[in-house]
Amino acid sequence: MLPTAVETFADSVLITPPVLDKIEQLGTLAPLHNPVNALGIRVFQLALPHASAVAVFDTAFHQTLSQTSYLYPLPWRYYEELGIRRYGFHGTSHKYVSAVCAERMGQPLAALRIVSCHLGNGSSICAIGHGKSVNTSMGFTPPGRGNDGHP
Structure with missing residues (x-):
């Protein structure tokens, strides 16, 4: 699982060379996670070159945030030029918890x-x-x- 896909990946994707390149480019936004995960993917590809791998992005669940929720009260250019916005993390956890909650309550998640x-x-x-x-x-x-x- 990778912590940040920013606005690039809205869902899980098959890892291809362009996807891995993008994950490495996004390393500065999640320096504790993305570079190490990218290295792990490269090692996996060396060990099992014919195996397919899928990247699951922790921010993907939060792609449904409204503009009101994801924008900060900053000049618009900060978002456009620098990508400063609320991304959300722990998305795989929140998605799982909501599904289990619905199951245990015997209610459809959509309700x-x-x-x-x-x-x-x-x-x-x-x-x-x-x-x-x-x-x-x-x-x-x-x-x-x-x-x-x-801290």
């Missing part, structure tokens, strides 16, 4: 409004409406997250 809390090495809160991310506490970088005790 529920859920607040999901991801508590781990990083923490975030996500408002989920009808199975889609509506808002999240995790923004452009981890400092935009909920307080998880990390």
Whole structure:
């Protein structure tokens, strides 16, 4: 699982050379994760050159955020030129939790409004409406997250 696809990948994708190149280009947005994951993918490809691999992006679940939710109150050019926006993280966790919640409640996910809390090495809160991310506490970088005790 890769933490950030930014606006490039809205879903899981088969890893091809252009996809891997893009993951490496996005390394500066997730320096603790993407470079190491890209290296792991390259090692995997060397060890099993004929095997297919799929990249699952942690930010993909949050692609449904409205412009009101993902834009910061900053000049528009910061978004256009620098890509500064709320991306959201822990998307695979929030998506899973919402599906399990619906299952345990015996309700269709599309009928529920859920607040999901991801508590781990990083923490975030996500408002989920009808199975889609509506808002999240995790923004452009981890400092935009909920307080998880990390400096």
